[in-house]
Amino acid sequence: xxxxxxxxxxxxLHDIPEGASVMIGGFGxxxxxxxxxxxxxxxGSRGLTVIGNSPGRRGARPDFSPLFKVPxxxxxxxxxxxxxxxxxxxSFFEERHxxxxxxxxxxxxxxxxxxxxxxxxxxxxxxxRTGIGTPFAEGKEIRTIDGQEYVFETPIRADFALIRAYQAxxxxxxxYRRAQRNFNIMMATAADTVIAEVDEVMPxxxxxxxxxxxxxxxVHRIYQRGGGRPA
Amino acid sequence: xxxxxTREMLALRVAAELTNRxxxxxxxxxxxxxxxxxxxxxxxxxxxxxxxxxFHGENGCLGYGPLADEGEQDPDTINGGSLxxxxxxxxxxxxxxxxxxxIRGGQVDVVVLGGLEVAAxxxxxxxxxxxxxxxxxxxxxxxxTGCRHVIVAMEHQTKHxxxxxxxxxxxxxxxxxxxDLVITNLAVVQVTPDGFLLRETAPxxxxxxxxxxxxxxxxxxxxxxxxxx
Numbered sequence: 001x002x003x004x005x006x007x008x009x010x011x012x013l014h015d016i017p018e019g020a021s022v023m024i025g026g027f028g029x030x031x032x033x034x035x036x037x038x039x040x041x042x043x044g045s046r047g048l049t050v051i052g053n054s055p056g057r058r059g060a061r062p063d064f065s066p067l068f069k070v071p072x073x074x075x076x077x078x079x080x081x082x083x084x085x086x087x088x089x090x091s092f093f094e095e096r097h098x099x100x101x102x103x104x105x106x107x108x109x110x111x112x113x114x115x116x117x118x119x120x121x122x123x124x125x126x127x128x129r130t131g132i133g134t135p136f137a138e139g140k141e142i143r144t145i146d147g148q149e150y151v152f153e154t155p156i157r158a159d160f161a162l163i164r165a166y167q168a169x170x171x172x173x174x175x176y177r178r179a180q181r182n183f184n185i186m187m188a189t190a191a192d193t194v195i196a197e198v199d200e201v202m203p204x205x206x207x208x209x210x211x212x213x214x215x216x217x218x219v220h221r222i223y224q225r226g227g228g229r230p231a
Numbered sequence: 232x233x234x235x236x237t238r239e240m241l242a243l244r245v246a247a248e249l250t251n252r253x254x255x256x257x258x259x260x261x262x263x264x265x266x267x268x269x270x271x272x273x274x275x276x277x278x279x280x281x282x283x284x285x286f287h288g289e290n291g292c293l294g295y296g297p298l299a300d301e302g303e304q305d306p307d308t309i310n311g312g313s314l315x316x317x318x319x320x321x322x323x324x325x326x327x328x329x330x331x332x333x334i335r336g337g338q339v340d341v342v343v344l345g346g347l348e349v350a351a352x353x354x355x356x357x358x359x360x361x362x363x364x365x366x367x368x369x370x371x372x373x374x375x376t377g378c379r380h381v382i383v384a385m386e387h388q389t390k391h392x393x394x395x396x397x398x399x400x401x402x403x404x405x406x407x408x409x410x411d412l413v414i415t416n417l418a419v420v421q422v423t424p425d426g427f428l429l430r431e432t433a434p435x436x437x438x439x440x441x442x443x444x445x446x447x448x449x450x451x452x453x454x455x456x457x458x459x460x
Contacts, residue, residue, distance in 0.1 A: 027290040027291075027309075027313070027327065028290065028306075028309045028313030029306035029307075029309060029313065029315075030290065030306060030307045030308075030309050031307070053369075054367070054369075080367070080368055080369050080370070081367035081368070081369055082364075082365025082366055082367050083359075083360075083363050083365050083366055083367045084367050085268070085269065085367075087360065087363070093365075094363070094364070094365065097364055097365055098364055104365055106365060106366060106367065106368060107368075108368055108369075108370070108371075108372040108373050109289065109327070109331070109368070109369050109370040109373060110289070110327075110331030110334060110335060110370060110372075110373030110377075111372075111373070113326075113327040113328045113330075113331050114328055114331065114332075116328070117328040128335060129335070129376050129377070130335065130372050130373045130376050130377070131372055131376075132376070132407065133354075133404060133406070133407025133408070134372060134403070134404040134405060134406060134407060135403050135404070136368070136372060176324075177307050178292070178305070178307040178308050178324055179288070179290050179291055179292040179307055179308060179309050179324060180307055181291050181324055181325065181326045181327075182290050182291055182326065182327045183326075183327050184326075185326035185327075185328070186326060186327070186328050
């Protein structure tokens with residue numbers, strides 16, 4: 001029942017091929033698998049499609065900017081932010097985007113969350129009012145239901161999901177801390193290979209079942225952090 | 232004309248609206264409130280400690296309190312504006328999918344968003360500026376579509392003196408016909424079926440000052456008054 005546990009992030013990412021699609025969890029400073037994210041760059045990944053909330057900006061830590069500092073790592077970004085305030089400086093993401101190194105799909109954050117949830121929950125598509133009357137509905141099916149217009153959205157899945165939790169047990173059950181949950185809960189269901197970055201790996205049976213929010217059978221690989229928060 | 236309210240006074244006036252509800256027509260005793268990115272995200276520090284408010288973060292942080300002081304900051308305890316916060320005794324946590332379900336499902340009563348432009352028909356633009364290839368919307372579209380009341384807190388004019396309350400937005404829209412109330416450094420303006428209606432002016436700011444700074448017809452309420460906090 002036990003999963004492989006890695007203490008080296010690059011080793012944990014050993015089988016991610018060029019051109020893979022990778023979901024990465026996190027919102028702001030919470031719930032980001034930062035060691036794995038940096039490892040993705042340091043191992044020389046190329047041509048990735050990355051699905052996440054925000055591509056980051058200069059000076060914030062931890063964030064997604066390491067993915068965009070080096071050209072060619074990410075060729076397609078799907079998230080709810082491209083540009084972030086303050087606008088006084090271009091982010092690494094903007095440099096790549098302006099240079100034509102990558103495509104970007106920016107969508108409302110709730111739609112992103114629900115598309116990932118749908119991808120993991122076997123939902124073929126769904127209708128929401130979010131985006132009606134804005135550019136976010138352009139080119140999509142619009143349906144009137146009970147006199148209200150809705151836009152049709154499709155699910156999102158990925159080859160890999162890099163998620164962050166507080167504790168794992170050796171079987172892969174995950175416990176989260178506070179606002180770490182954000183996108184990690186859904187991403188754990190919506191990828192073919194799920195790799196969890198955690199602070200602690202506990203013996204199976206020691207996590208309180210009342211607190212486990214990702215069942216171990218959803219997780220394939222555990223990376224245990226060395227301790228301390230990222231710089 | 233004076234510059235109107237400072238940033239702090241603007242936050243205070245918005246906070247006062249959440250507790251006094253002068254223009255929010257909501258009968259509930261307890262309000263569920265989402266605070267958007269930027270100045271709105273700080274309003275949790277401006278409401279009275281006993282205010283009957285559930286702050287809702289679209290990142291899944293529910294029931295947060297004022298911003299955390301330096302010694303008590305926790306990177307895992309952040310609100311929807313990514314600011315580190317304290318927790319009220321009634322706090323709990325959910326996933327982003329569940330948090331947005333609450334928004335779309337009508338369980339969040341009020342959102343306070345920043346703005347670039349608000350149009351006379353209530354259109355809101357705040358996610359894409361000219362000159363940048365990409366934009367960033369976050370939860371703003373979900374929020375202005377799903378929340379029952381939308382308050383925009385913003386400067387009345389750009390730093391070049393251009394109006395932000397306009398006939399039609401020139402920027403790409405975040406939401407269509409969604410804004411109910413605009414609170415600026417100069418005024419409190421309601422969005423009605425007949426366009427903008429001036430309800431309050433900032434101390435030291437006249438009705439004429441506000442009309443001159445507004446880029447669309449601005450009707451004046453019969454009982455227009457100076458802002459009260």
